Amino acid sequence: MSFFLKVVTKAFLFSSLIFFTHNSAAQFGIGDALKNKAEKLVKDKLKEKTEEKRESYDTLSFNYAIAFLDKTESFENQQKGEGLIKTANFLLRDDEPQTDLEVARDIYDFGRLNYNIGNQFLAETNLKLAKLKYEQISATNEPNYLKTIGLLGLLYSDMGRFTKAEEFTQTALDGWDELQGKNSIGYLAELNNHAVLQINLGNYLQAEKIIKQLGDNLNAEKENEMLPYAIYLNNEAILNQYMGRADEALGLLEDCTEIAKESLTEKNSTYLQFLTNKAILEQENGNLKTAENTFQEVLDLQESRLKLNAKNDPDYAHMKSNIAALYVEKGEYEKAEEALQLALEIYQDKFGEEHLTTSGTQADLGNLYRFLGENEKAEPLLQSALYTRERKLSKTHPKVVKSQEDLALWFWANGQIESATSYFKRVMGTSQEFIKDYFPALSEAEKTKYWEQLKPRFFRFYNFALENYNEYPELLEDFMRYRLSTKGVLLSSSTALRNAIFSQNDEELTRLYEQWIDQKQQLANAYALSEEEIKEQNLNVDSLDNAANQTEKDLSVKSDAFSTAYEDRNTDYKAILSQLKSGQVMIEIVQYPIYDKQLTSDNAYAYLILKKGAEKPSVIINKEGNLLENRYYSYYNNVINQKMKDDYSYAQYWKSMENEIGDASRIYISPDGIYNQVNMNTLQQPNGKYLIQDHDIRYVGHPNDILYERLAQSAGQQTAFLMGDPNFNSQNIAQLPGTKKEIEDISKYLSPSMTMQKYLNSEANESNLKQVKSPKYLHLASHGYFLEDKQANHNLFGVQLQYIRQNPLLRSGLLLAGAGKEESSGSSQSFNQSDNGFFSAYEAINLNLNNTEMVVLSACETGKGDIKAGEGVYGLQRAFIVAGAESLVMSLWKVDDTATQKLMSGFYKENVQGKAIPDAFRSAQLAMLSEYQHPYYWGAFIMFSR
Template identity: 65%
Template sequence: MQKLILVVFFCLIYSVVAFSQFGIGNSVLKKKAEQVLKNKLSEKAEERREGFDTLTFNYAIAFLDKTASFENKQKGEGLVRAAGFLIQDDKPKSDLDEARDVYEFGRLNYSLGNMFMAEASLNSAKYSYEQLNATSEPNYYKSIGILGLLYSDMGRFSKAEEFTTLAKEGWLDLQGDESIGYLAELNNYLVLQINMGNYLEAEKFTEELAEKLNRTGEENSLPFAIFLNNQAILNQYMGRSDRALELIQKCVSVAKEGLSENNGTYLQFLTNQAILEQENKQLEKAEETFNKALTLQASRAKLGKKSDPDYAHMQSNLAALYVEKKEYDKAEEALLTALDIYKSKFGENHLTTAETQSDLGNLYRFLEENEKAKKLLQDALYTKERKLTKTHPKVIQGQEDMALWYWQNKEIEPAKSYYKMVMSASLDFIKKYFPALSEAEKTKYWEQLKPRFFRYYNFALSEHRENPELLSELMRYRLATKGILLTSSTALQNAIFNEDDPELQKLYLQWIDQKRQLANAYALSKEEIEEQSFNVDSLERATNTSEKQLSAQSDAFSKAFENQNFDYQLIQENLEETDVLIEIIQYPLFDQSLTAKNGYAFIAMRKNQETPAVVVKTDGDLLEGRYYAYYNNVIKQKLDDQYSYDQFWKPMESIVSNSGKVFISPDGIYNQLNLNTIQKPDGKYVIQDVDIRYIGHPNDILFDNKERNQSGKLAFLIGDPAFNSETISQLPGTKKEIENISKFLSKEVTVQQYMQKNATESNLKKVASPKILHVASHGFFLEDQNLQDNLMGIQLQYIQQNPLLRSGILLTGASGDKASGSGQSFNQEDNGILTAYEAINLNLMNTEMVVLSACETGKGDVKAGEGVYGLQRAFIVAGAQSLVMSMWKVDDTATQKLMSSFYQNRLNSRDVAGSFRKAQLAMLKEYNHPYYWGGFMMYSR
């Protein structure tokens, strides 16, 4: 029947043309034909109209730089609407019919981009339904919903939120929480929250929407594809680029089943996929996907492509790829094309236009075409400030763009003014978003945000001489963000142990169990995972969800962040008169943009010092490459060191002269070498002239040492494991080491010893806040370039994802003889290999000191501003107040002597760090080369 009516419809059109050609256009025959068709169409339209009123909705679609909408039409709806307009000239209509026509007219104008006409019509339709007391009509809430989308497109977010919320709640009351109307508006509210920068709020709605779409069987529908796209964009904004790419790939796959390749919505999904491929550094794939989308768009639009916003959207995002590939002429051409289209289609004062102005302005700033850049950046910021809230991330980015422009053009005062707003807002972002994220998500979010701090460091360090207040601000931001990921992890651990909340503790135990299951799963081979039908990805997601729930419920991070000291002068006041503290900052150097080259700033603080002293080295790449390799070689080969002094210590020597204690808060490569071992030109070592104390954060100076007296009365000593291996050598010196230090410790605490068959991983995991934990065994750390198919049975794919799996300690039963996890079961927790990933879950919340008397326990992945991701990080997060670890493969006999001397010294002094230094100086007399005594470093609060 539908095909027949369509044939009649097109025949009528042909007949009308024919009658006009032969001069009989007003004939009786024509009128009769029209009437017959109208009757047929009216009959069919009325039959289906009510259903279409209920089933057709507009779904907001999130994009990385704009919002669009997709109208989910049901089969045959075009006929119904065509019929509606065709028969409306002479048939009597009810008031409800009139209201419906006004709605249809508004919907049509919205789809055509006629925003003001659409707004007037839809508001008129809304008013009509209200006057008719017909608010239970589906089109009433559809009018409101489209108004919400319209206001969102126009950047009027408060109005958008008002109308979208009204539509969402209306559909909930009218048809329930699984109705298509409710799900559509829930989706639209989700996108609105993304556009407003409320990412945590948006994430709550993704979970609800996913659950309902799955329950209603919509997994293969276009609305589900749209949801996947929106979820992907949210994940990207929150720093989860890899997850975002997975979601958009699934979105494109689902959409391809329901849309043709040249459909506008499909092309927009494809463009998002290209952007996310670029974000994941898959540049060749990204360019291939972009070109595919552009080709399809050109064939779709033909002559009209130059005025199509979708074409502009692709061009503006392709420009970002060209910039990354350093093809700047192509980038400029693409952005100019996009900007012309946006101005023509949306006008000068639209957010989409502003985003492209920002991109083009920053390109010109990079190319030093400063006047072009300024106008574009100013116009973009003006639009964003008018359309968005003051603290919206896009406004803050626009303000930083202006700060960089003014700095580049030597106008320091306005640059300072803009940066003050930018950095304050950035700290607020951290406080707002971090509490409800897992550590993995915090890491990715911080990776996105920290380049802003690096750019500010460059600005402040270049201008602080004429503007000393910049140095104070730099230190404020440094104190707030150094080790921020570590701060959030330890804050969470502290909260769980200290809060009297059974439900929270139950959730914590669930999380710990999930992490233990993961640790075991990582040690299974692929075959064993398949045999046990175990889903590692599912467990990872569940573990991640538990951690997020813990963070959100405990408020631990936000409280820790609020209580954290940001005032470097308070640190100065707590130093002794002769002490000096040096904060080392590794940062990428800025040259129009952040480069791949690193610099190092050494900022020295003393008591009563008005302004910190600063030394900057811009050859950080040499420090991290050539000179560190040289330092490592002379240590291992036991040679004299002729170059390390000039490179690593001399820059600081002038600012530590005439000092008592020198507190070093390291960063970058300074996490991987021991300054005490640097040989001076007179042949002496730095340790002989300078009392260096390593701390993890400048605020460690404020730590109350009296708290250490509250720790327990137990020393937990584990060593001399019985390895199940021909390739792992036994360590007879560790037995003597454990026995010797037991004699000293037994005078103040109860000592528990675990050696040989008792030196197991399971026994170590039972530790419960001892005063002292001492581990004497083999340690390991594997560099990226040395990764094999597996490490101690842990699969390569997991090792690459998590650096905490690359380092650990070998205990009884460890075997390096097998190349896989063969023979292990999923429930086996005692394989003799304690990774840093597992150590992070130890209960050390009241532990005064942890000593890792093993090789390379201080090694790990070094991240700027975050320290070492390895055993060092694991034991600090677990709660250790002081930590002794090794930087290279240490001598067994020398280590035993060093540890015995240290514990003997410690009996007579509360100065733990001083006792350790005294032991090293004593060893220096017996073993002149630092290979024997300098491998161990102590970090102490």
Template identity: 20%
Template sequence: MKHQKKICLLFFIYLFFVLFLFNLNIFSFYKSDLTQEYARLFTQAKKLQEDGEFEKSIRFFEKSLNIARKIPSETKECESLFKLGITYWNTGELKESSEYYKLTLKLAQKLNLKNLEEKSRKALEIYKLYEDGKKYWSQSEFEKSIESFQQAIHFAKEIESKEHELKCLRRMSISYDELNKLNEFYSLNEKALKIAQSLNHKKEEGRCLINIGNYYLKLANYSEALNYYEKALLIMLNLQNRLDEAICLTNIGIIYENMGNYERALDYLKKALEIDKQLGNDFYIAMDLNNIGATFRTKGLISKNNEDFLKALDNFYECLKLTRKTGYKKSEVEVLNNIGTVHTDLENYHRALEYFQSGYKLAEEIKDVKSTGMILSNIGIVHFYLGDYEKSTEYYDRAINLVGDIGGEKILWEAYLERAKAFEKQDKFSEAIESYKESIKTIENIRSRIKLEEFKASYLAADKRLEPYHNLIHLLVKLYLSDTESTYNLEAFNYLERAKARAFLDSLELSQVDITQGIDAELLNHEKELMKDISNIYTRLLAEELSREKKEAIHEELKNNEGKLESLTREMRIESPAYADLRYPEIISLVETQKKLLNTKTAFFAYSISEENSYAFVITRKDLRIFPIPPRDIIQKQVTDYLKVINDKENQNFESGHELFKILVLPGLDKKIKTIIFIPDDILHFLPFETLITHKEKRNWLINNYKIAYAPSISSLSEIIRHKKLSRTKPQMDILAFGDPDFGQLEKEENGEDIFQEFFSSSYFNFFRLKYSGLEIDKISALFKKTNTFRREKATEKQLKEHRLRDYKIIHFATHSILDDKKPARSSIVLTLDKDPTEDGFLQMIEIYNLELNSDLVTLSSCQTGLGRFTRGEGIEGINRAFFYAGTSSVLMSLWAVNDEASYQLMERFYFHLRSSESIMNALRKAKLEMINSGILSHPYYWAGFVISGKADEIIFSSPIKKLFIFGIFLLLAVITLIVLRNIRKRT
């Protein structure tokens, strides 16, 4: 029995031993599998972290942590805990990050893992210092904030943690920004941006881009700022980071407000406000309200509409409540200042002072230098309006001294302007002149950094930026009239030109440069794709029956593609070496004007229209005369009333035309003048001067006695002429003409225009067939030998682009045009509307810019081609200017919807005279005189709409007989000269 028990015991011992060995083996295999699984998960988590997929990385590190605990391996557990600390830091969940570092530290100490222990301890120190830095920032103790971040960065470098260094660099930069130390602010964000890109940390990359955009915005370098904000916006949209998306939208809106594009600014700012309200973030809601208010206020300065000022106040008051609730004093200073500016605009001066003084006290308290400077300038403005000019000057001086060294150009130009006005009131004219010049210099410095001509034009027209030009012109003219021996008139002429069509002048120089050289091929291909996509959108509009929803979707798609193309154009200009080396034309001097552009029978009549003081400058070969004309509101009414008369073919009361002649032209005329080139301003851009009545009783039009042409500015005309002289080859073909295009179904549909009405901010829409336009180009082509004409279905956009346009002296379009005065780039010449997917039939401005012309003349025999978006100072930005950019030297265009048959008659006679060796302007004059004398078509409605701009004295077709006659005259003169010289020698 005992023996059996022993056997039994031995068996159980053996069985237990076998089972133990078996389980040990299973555990060993299990542990091995877990180790492999841990390695897989940990490696995958690290890969996700390196790719910037931090949220996904956290999930894998958490799984690896669980496996490490199951193995169990405290070393691996410690590794995972540490990685979770870093990854939570990257996602911005700093509290969670610190908890993982605490766990890491505890375990590393237990296991004696010195490296992880040191890194965890320093990471926790960094976290504490980071939080201290933020706390000091919120308390406006910026120096202490910087000290905390600097220490944190020191620890980050010790443990080689780029992640910690990145966030601390960016946050520290904000404190430098608050101290107006912009160079340090920029430098820190540049460093942080490089680290963010190396870590694939997209969120931090986007935030660094925003900060660098802020840097350029503070320097009023709007193009660079916009470039960075748009890059940041793309990142935030991809990350679905709504908070930072709203910040980008806000900043882009601020840029458009500064550049005078108020509707676009409000569009961005309201989108930002909508997002911030959804997020419930009072701090950013307050900022949005402040920016929306500021946009309404600057819009009101241009519109002169009190409604805009009242909307601004509503937004500011709501902002002030929220700002005080959030306790952010810097924003409170800004909104108190803004409320004060609106009360100044509304002439509530004492109320304005209350807000300015409250803002000033708070700005001093938080040491906000830039806001202090702005408020001082605004207090000066109030004292100016209260009549205390000396006191106002003191405030302007304090503002200028305060912000001069901290990149405060936005404050400086206005402070200099207002100081000049105060000096002028004190009869300190030399000081006033210098201050006006400083204001203009600052404005032009800002303007020179803007990359797109469209934005350059709107920037100068916005706010009060034309005021220093107009005020300086007035002061210089006043001083000249009191001392006609002085040279103040020469300076006045210079500033007249500096205030006119500057963006157009710059574009003429840009047209001579190939900015695609040195540009990445990917960018160029992207540009082509975007332009193709935009064309496809218009083709779809023609091809589809569109519901309301479909229209809205296509409209949104069009806006998005146009926005991308605009951004791409800016980016290409920033990247282009040729654009960087571009030197814009100098403003032409009076001496150069008289020497190079005028003969004894030609005069420029250039106008400067302003709110209070307007002038006409008459420049002849040997003289400059200046005479005053009524201020803007009076001129606007007189011209508007007269335009109604000449646009109404039943109205025969042209008395107001005689009054305008006496005001605008008569004081500058003399008997020698036979040709007048008008340089209009403001409302005068819409006036055909040919229609002014020189003798009321005889109804003698100005064109009866003078050849007439137009130019945006004298400097731009000089550039057009210079470019023509530089052209190496002369076109061999006479004329390329497109007329009577096939508009397809739209010719028959009464509501055809409705398809496009929502896509264009246009004053004119119609697609009825222009039957006479076909006859027009047939008659014209019969006058010339070397011609190509295209009608109906052959008059396509593709046909135009496939031609070598540089070979033609004249390019003629007899068709409809579409104008968009809000988005000039959409303005188009309408050709055949077929279903060609490559071309939509709309030759848009942006496409015209890309044409290569060498023509003497482009004729736009379609309605309102001389119109477009009117911008103060710049003039009319329309299709005609795009053709100048493309390379023509003159453009014949229309100011209103001209009758189809009358256009045909005028064009036939114009080309007849042009073919008969007349200059462009004289051929047009003769054609108009024939219509005036015809009886039936004598009303200005029929003949006055077409005007010529550019180099209009060109004789395109010289007849052999005329050339022989001229040669004979020269030969006769040479013979006479030789005989005279010979007789003189004999006498000697």
């Protein structure tokens, strides 16, 4: 502050003070000397009190960065009356000389004042002067010096100058550590700011580590840490949202707002910003009515807080820009446009054109105009948003990539395909890098959520490429490359991690893996306990879940298995073409939502057909995906179970590919969507023959799998693990005597060349199954079960409803010995019980099948599960593949006991006689077809290989 400004300000204040004092003195006839003495006494007392208060505020008051879903601002934890006290203390001083330390503190206070009112230029100038002054007087161990450094970090973060922001934030962090230690409020405040900075930079994994450290050290019970704790919860919530955990994020925000209520008035701007975040997350979780009510509450409070100036405040703009997204989702586009225009005007006036906050609203409004077909209005807004983001952020920042995609979609809508292609290439390339960089350090649950956020980008590109590849052939190559690199990406990450652990002689990895398996087993047991039993045994299921997730993440960090596997899978389709032999065809099936200005709920299927001699895939598109998945599948399922003739399904699921396939002898199918549930072998052609009679159809998890096809039986462990005919101990569960004969027949065929591990009746239990160690063959003959997501409205076999809904692997499994006992209902489970007779896919995923050539699930509906586009079936199929099985035989519908026994016996007999597993399986089915004409008897089972 200049001396002139200081004098003028003081003169203004004291003209009022002296006027009051002078008039009062004159009224009582007090002389000037006495009046001056009285004035001095009053001023000295005021100075003493305000100085005391000021020192208190210096100790407690810090700036905390707050993360938002679309912008980041800072909140000053300013104590009640702090601004008035500091101003009074500053102005009440006489012009006696100040110490250098007092001068430095005054300059810092003035910089902080300007920061709080949004005057970034004056804030930076004065904070830099304060920094220099403290350094000149060697006072760098003063708390206010570290506050100066930290506030510069926040200022640069707000300005989008993230390199300088990181430099100053780290310096402040180190300074507080040295001065007061890692448990001091100063250190924790800077740790919070560092976490938000990492969120802004898109370094989510680093931010997560920092936030975990912050949460471990903050104490919500301490009065001076309640508000920082609320801010921490808010920031953790936003990070969870960015990483795809919308439900967890909402829970954290609800806790945040409850704590903040105790520290802030409901009209406080920070409390309103917390509420805004909560409303956004309510919307993300599908609670539209609740979200609208929360938004309206915020707007009403904001208007009453600032009265006439409410609609010129950036906080008001923030709230309007966020409610606009709700209006769009409700189809109220005029309201959305009005809200975004108002927000943009405020931001432009407050921050200028080239500010990240302004760019966010420009992008939102531009995308709204693009959606409404008003392309001329959309382009300048989208271009401006990208320009600002590219200047302020790194090239690979998620917001930069999002702006590039926005423009790609705009150019596509405007018919400028070459420009759209250029932008899409950048977007898709960076997105692949996201997968490679982020996935290794996430648990499978977190990978799943993150992929759900990223996957729509790939779907939009699929629509673009498939619409324009005829005119621009390189788009088809891009489409195939991105598809091959991401199909089954979640499955590949899980199997890669497991393979790495078993193949590396690493004691630390092995120890962590065993710890993880133990934690998951504890979780599986805990899921079957009632709420009362959980309380009795003093269990915290959420803590167990978090511990298992953390161990899995530690495993991933210590192994580069996924990154290596991801690179290996990123294979050019031409390698697959070169591997195909004469008469062989590969069909890659792609399910994707149709794009019409946005992704819709209508699905399409693309069939990419690769065959020997072709230079590129043939593409067939079927836009009746919803019919395939609903009406047509219901018909197929009905005629199978009713054992009726099917004159319809061939035309729906196969005919469009007929000409391209021709008379191919072998057809590899890499299924997606509903094609995981329809056995192509069972489709009857117009000539009366089934497809299995004319084609050798083989299901693979990924087109690349044929590059590693097993040509001969391995010379590995020659052990067969056979389990069947469990004793259910219940009149409500039918015994399966046919499975006993099935096991005995298989044992007879295999025993001359293999070691048998055979379990029947009461020995066909979970405990024995969980001891399995990589047999060559694993054969399980029993009842299977599967509960669809929409049917999950009650506990299943003792597993609590909330866990069933959140994990599809808990909704499918096998019934084993003891499943009929009353104890298995969950009414008398103990935490250490692991043999309740219900063997879920969640438990199957932990089996040791790393060198297992084949698993046969000879039970009903073992191929059922939740179908996820590009990821296959989440159920027993996925569990056994992740556990290590190379091939899996499973059923798509309820099977006939006798027919199944004959099929399985014939299968193993053919295999023992020298046929490879896929050939032996097909021969057994053809033999059954000659005895049982209808596919119900021979077509329930399919073989799936990886």
